[in-house]
Amino acid sequence: MIDRTPSRELQEHLWVFPMDYPIKLIGETCDELNNSVVEILVKHFPEFDETTLKFQPSRTGKYNSITAQLRFDELEQVHALYADLAACPYIKTAL
Numbered sequence: 001m002i003d004r005t006p007s008r009e010l011q012e013h014l015w016v017f018p019m020d021y022p023i024k025l026i027g028e029t030c031d032e033l034n035n036s037v038v039e040i041l042v043k044h045f046p047e048f049d050e051t052t053l054k055f056q057p058s059r060t061g062k063y064n065s066i067t068a069q070l071r072f073d074e075l076e077q078v079h080a081l082y083a084d085l086a087a088c089p090y091i092k093t094a095l
Contacts, residue, residue, distance in 0.1 A: 018073045025085065026093040029057060029064045033090040037066050040088060044081045045070060063092075 027033040034055075041048045054067040072078055085094040 012075060015075065017075065018071060020069060021072055021078070022067060022069050023081075023085075024095045025066045025068075025091050026063055026095075027066075027091045029061060030090065033064060034066070036088050036090050037068075040081070040084045041068060041070070043084065044077060 025037055037053070038050045041050070048068075048070075052069065056065045056067070058064070070081075082094060085091055
């Protein structure tokens with residue numbers, strides 16, 4: 001079973017808001033992964049432009065990594081986003 005509990009070892013005391021923050025998501029290659037990621041990002045960042053996402057298939061093509069550059073205004077945004085990402089069954093890892 002995968003532990004989807006967000007880590008609190010994020011050195012949050014060093015963060016200065018607003019900040020640009022890159023996230024990388026990894027999941028099995030499928031349309032549901034891509035659609036879910038876009039839906040979650042737009043929920044938290046209504047102005048998010050999905051054309052800025054970068055997709056990279058694994059060597060075997062079984063997995064896809066998705067990279068997004070996000071602008072966070074407050075710590076609560078980070079926690080809310082990662083909670084939704086952790087709840088998504090198509091996302092295996094969120095970095």
